Amino acid sequence: MPLTLYDKIWEEHLVHQQEDGTALLFVDRHLIHEVTSPQAFEGLRNSNRKVRQPNLTLAVVDHNIPTTDRSKGIDDKDSRIQIETLDKNCKEFGVQLFGVHDKRQGIVHIVGPEQGFTQPGTVIVCGDSHTATHGAFGSLAFGIGTSEVEHVLATQTLVQKKAKNFRVNVNGKLAVGVTSKDVVLQIIGNIGTAGGTGYVIEYAGSLISDLSVENRMTICNMTIEGGARAGLIQPDQKIFDYLKGRPMSPKNENWDKAVEYWKTLKTDSDAKFDKEINLTAEDIVPMVTWGTSPQDVVSIDGKVPNPENESDTDRKNSIERSLKYMGLEPDVAIKDIKIDTVFIGSCTNGRIEDLREAAQILKDKKKAAHVHAMIVPGSGLVKEQAEQEGLDKIFINAGFEWREPGCSMCLAMNADKLKPKERCASTSNRNFEGRQGRGGRTHLVSPGMAAAAAIAGNLDDVRKYQN
């Protein structure tokens, strides 16, 4: 029977399967961070269990840490305790940790690929819903809860039922100023925030092949925003080139063996998908979210929707609720929406290519006087690379704050948060109520669009700012 890439990775990882289809799946790579792991380690300790494969486990601190100077320690007591707890747990259970003062520290989904920990054909899990990011390498990667983190630590496996197959084909070429962030926002707008529930998505088509590795990660990253737990892309030469020579990538004869295997990771040409949609790249324009769900997308040329035009009552109520929260009137042009804050960073858009994209727009420009703007690199290595390229100077000259790496204002667990009613153009992944701070109003955009908004002081079309 012809199989999809997901089918093949699934079958390769079956340790055991019950008659009802409940499977025990082997986990090749387990990423952990300070927020969703303390209770899992506590569970191990209470049951006298060990970490079965510490070498297949990698820990980072990211969610909770300040992005300002950290050399003198962390002021917030709860954050400090959580970070110290991870440190203690990793020492006790023999897990490698990139701690606060490690240059390699950063957002878990940026660090994994950067280190070569992320590899094609593997099953990768993490107590974080954006784990699908790693699917860009042709791995089956998905977010899990803390009880499941404990399960993986103890058994190196996970109890799972197989999902259905969903293929999203994007063919054609993107116009200048349009990025993979716009592509994924368009996809989520099409399928809806629950459109992928119960599926694993494979992204395919000529556009996806043409994208860089980092741009592919942005697409896979936001798969969860369309309800699918995992999204993946067939690995190709770009992926192999990206991984070659990274600290945790296979070495010597193992490299050759690995590449030989990775080249077999393809969906069979006549494989059947339970669901399939097609998009044309040329139709995609810079996108913005107007509401409080990532499915609430509109083009930069568009207008805020009017709930009166909606016949479905639930949908109408939902739009009304969102508009009230967002402080927006129906039918207002998107470009007339004034912003207070710009946030560039996160596991969606905190990689070097994202920073280059923003820098290209911001070069020799200034942010609008009323805008507070910050850039948070995704990892210490991204920060270092950006500084080597002089991007930090471009940002600082434009009036941006240049911060230390972490999740920062994407989820606002640390001090980086919006005040009530503050409006932010953000390169992150969620515009939920309160996500970036109680009462904060988020508009999701690409790094280029965030840079354009910073200069204009309102949401604006990045295509006008091409240097």
Add this chain to the structure above:
Amino acid sequence: MMLESTKIKMQKFNTLKSIPAYLPIVNIDTDMIIPKQFLKTIKRTGLGKNLFFEMRYDDDGNEIKDFSLNNEPFNNSKILIAGNNFGCGSSREHAPWALLDFGITCVISSSYADIFYSNCFKNGILPIILEEEKIKELSEYSNRKEEISVDLNEQKIVYGNSETKFDIDPFKKKCLLEGLDDIALSLEKSTQIDTYEKKLKENKPWIFND
């Protein structure tokens, strides 16, 4: 054979009777259920008072009176009825921990996000999926403050003189009914895991960084 280590960790779920609380909102995400400032805990308990924090309290920390869970009898509800795609967004297990700590052990919606759905089962919470029409019917019991009852073994909800059946994965049902610790269950397959790892080391040595 069950090993001795298959200890009971979760509360067993069997039957439940309660006046249901009703939140007629779609896409309730886990940030709404428990916002990030409460994720700094290293414990599983104590989150109930912060459940739905931003809808439940005003900027000064006072209870918002027209939010149903702040008022009798819904502050004691064990069943929560909500709009579709409940629990979307972040994987935080703090969401079911907060529901559980508040006293809610059963959620009824027309659909759930995957991660939240499986997190419920790990904590003895039963997430029931029903059609929209049934949800509307059951929400009337919340409006009238009348009890409904849930019977997991029989897979049915009884309300007034009516009842409705619901589907559930048989293995998940068994785990809830018996309060099973699934780590212990998986560890019973240690031999299979050993065999898998041995084969993996031979076929894909790079996985182990060897």
